[in-house]
Amino acid sequence: VQLVESGGGLVQPGGSLRLSCVASGFALSSYSMSWARQAPGKGLEWVSVIDSIGSSATYADFVKGRFTISRDNARNTLYLQMNTLKPEDTAMYYCAARFLPSAVATKAVPTPDGKFYSWGQGTQVTVSS
Numbered sequence: 001v002q003l004v005e006s007g008g009g010l011v012q013p014g015g016s017l018r019l020s021c022v023a024s025g026f027a028l029s030s031y032s033m034s035w036a037r038q039a040p041g042k043g044l045e046w047v048s049v050i051d052s053i054g055s056s057a058t059y060a061d062f063v064k065g066r067f068t069i070s071r072d073n074a075r076n077t078l079y080l081q082m083n084t085l086k087p088e089d090t091a092m093y094y095c096a097a098r099f100l101p102s103a104v105a106t107k108a109v110p111t112p113d114g115k116f117y118s119w120g121q122g123t124q125v126t127v128s129s
Contacts, residue, residue, distance in 0.1 A: 008093060044108075100117050
């Protein structure tokens with residue numbers, strides 16, 4: 001089972017990025033999914049959660065109104081549209097599933113919707129002028 005994040009990069013404050021997470025080895029459509037991030041020297045924090053069919057999403061207060069989570073289950077892909085980026089958004093971003101795979105090292109992501117698990121390499125987002 002794999003989660004492959006991409007789309008990160010260097011962007012100026014106020015700019016936008018769209019992150020993608022492609023899942024393989026399991027059916028993305030069966031699970032709620034989440035985005036989480038980890039800034040240097042800090043722990044993993046949840047950013048957003050979306051239900052299995054994309055009908056409901058929740059956001060951490062620090063990204064509300066700026067980030068939008070979405071999914072394309074036919075493509076087994078999760079997205080995070082990030083607008084009005086701030087320097088404090090600088091972090092490694094990971095996608096996570098409401099699913100604990102066996103024989104895979106995972107990082108647990110506590111969210112208001114329960115614990116999610118991340119096992120991808122992440123994608124780096126750097127917001128700087």
